[in-house]
Amino acid sequence: MKEKGFTLVELLAVLIILAIIFVISVPLMTEILDQSKNTLYKKQIDTILDASYDYSLKNINYLPEEDNVSYITLGELKYEGLIDYDLTDPETNERFQDELVISINKVGTGYENKDIHAKLNGDYLYKVEVDKLNESKVLKPIITLDGLTQNSDGNYLLTLDLNQDFTNINYSAVSVNGVDLSDKVKKYTLLNDIPADNIVTTDSAIYKVYYTVVDNNGYANTAILSVIIADITIPSIILPEENKISKDITSLNLLKDVTCEDNSGYCDIEFSGEIDFGVVGKYIITYTAKDPSGNTSTKKRVITIE
Numbered sequence: 001m002k003e004k005g006f007t008l009v010e011l012l013a014v015l016i017i018l019a020i021i022f023v024i025s026v027p028l029m030t031e032i033l034d035q036s037k038n039t040l041y042k043k044q045i046d047t048i049l050d051a052s053y054d055y056s057l058k059n060i061n062y063l064p065e066e067d068n069v070s071y072i073t074l075g076e077l078k079y080e081g082l083i084d085y086d087l088t089d090p091e092t093n094e095r096f097q098d099e100l101v102i103s104i105n106k107v108g109t110g111y112e113n114k115d116i117h118a119k120l121n122g123d124y125l126y127k128v129e130v131d132k133l134n135e136s137k138v139l140k141p142i143i144t145l146d147g148l149t150q151n152s153d154g155n156y157l158l159t160l161d162l163n164q165d166f167t168n169i170n171y172s173a174v175s176v177n178g179v180d181l182s183d184k185v186k187k188y189t190l191l192n193d194i195p196a197d198n199i200v201t202t203d204s205a206i207y208k209v210y211y212t213v214v215d216n217n218g219y220a221n222t223a224i225l226s227v228i229i230a231d232i233t234i235p236s237i238i239l240p241e242e243n244k245i246s247k248d249i250t251s252l253n254l255l256k257d258v259t260c261e262d263n264s265g266y267c268d269i270e271f272s273g274e275i276d277f278g279v280v281g282k283y284i285i286t287y288t289a290k291d292p293s294g295n296t297s298t299k300k301r302v303i304t305i306e
Helices: 008-058 074-079 130-134
Strands: 069-073 101-106 118-121 124-128 142-145 156-161 171-174 186-191 205-214 220-230 236-238 259-261 268-272 281-290 296-305
Touching: 008 069, 008 074, 008 101, 008 118, 008 124, 069 074, 069 205, 069 220, 074 101, 074 186, 074 205, 142 205, 142 220, 171 205, 236 281, 236 296, 259 268
Parallel strands: 156 220
Antiparallel strands: 069 101, 101 124, 118 124, 142 171, 186 205, 205 220, 236 259, 268 281, 281 296
8 A cells, every 4th residue: 555645735834833933932932041041140149239238247337327338349258258259140151250349338218229239238228330340441440569570361470389488468559540549458368269367388289369459439459369389499419428439349339328308308319320340430420309299300420430
C-alpha cells in the first residue's frame, strides 16, 4: 500500500505557524528576562541600602544634621562585613564597584520617596548614587601614595621580602577644584577579601590596601595598593678557604665544608665541574644554591693541584 507524505502546501503551513509562534514568543521572553533583571537589580540596591542603614546604626554620630549629607562607600560596607564582596550588578554581570557612593540625607517626616535607588528609614533618606559613579573620571578626587609609582591600571605595587617590616605609606587626597581631602581618606586592608588588622610578612601573601575618599559633592575614588610578600632574597654560599691539594690525592669531597644560608632557613646546594686528580693545574667548580622559593645563586671555586 502506498504511503501518503506531506504536501508542499502542508509543509509551508507548518513553517508559517512556527514563524508566527517565534515572532510572538521572542519579545515576550525578552520582556520576562528584562523584568527579572530589573527585579534582581532592585533587590541588590535594597541590599546595599539596608547595609548602609545597619552601618549608620553602628555609627550614630555619622548621621548628618539637616541641610548636611554624609557619604558611605560600598567598599566600607564590605570591609565592615555588612555586605557580600561579590555583590553583582545583574545589568552588567559585574561586581558593584567599591567606589559606589551611598548618600544619607536628613529629610524629616512626611517625605515621600519615589526613587528606586533610595530608601527612607525614619528621618533619613539613603540613596545609592549610581549616576555619580558612571560620570567622567575628571570629576573624581585624586589620591596619591607618596614614594610609589602607579602602574598601567592606575594602582600601586609594593613588594616586600619575608620578615621585612611594612611601613605605613603616607598619602594625600585632593578634589578636582583643589580642596585638600587627606583627612577624609579611609583606609582598609584585605587579605583574600577578608579584613586584616595589619600586614604580616612572615609568610608569602598578597595584601590589598584600599584608600578611599569621597568629596563634598559625593564623588568617590579609590587608590589600591597591592603589597606582595615574597621571598626575594637569594641564598648565600660559603666556601672553604683551603683550595690547594697535592697531586698525590686521588679523591675529594667537593661538598665538604661548603654551606649555604637563606632567610627561609633552608637551601639546597649542588655543584658542577670535574677535577683530574694527579694532574697539576687549576680547576673551576661551580656551586649553585636554591631556596624553597626558587631563588638561586652561584659561586665559583678554584681548586689548585700542586
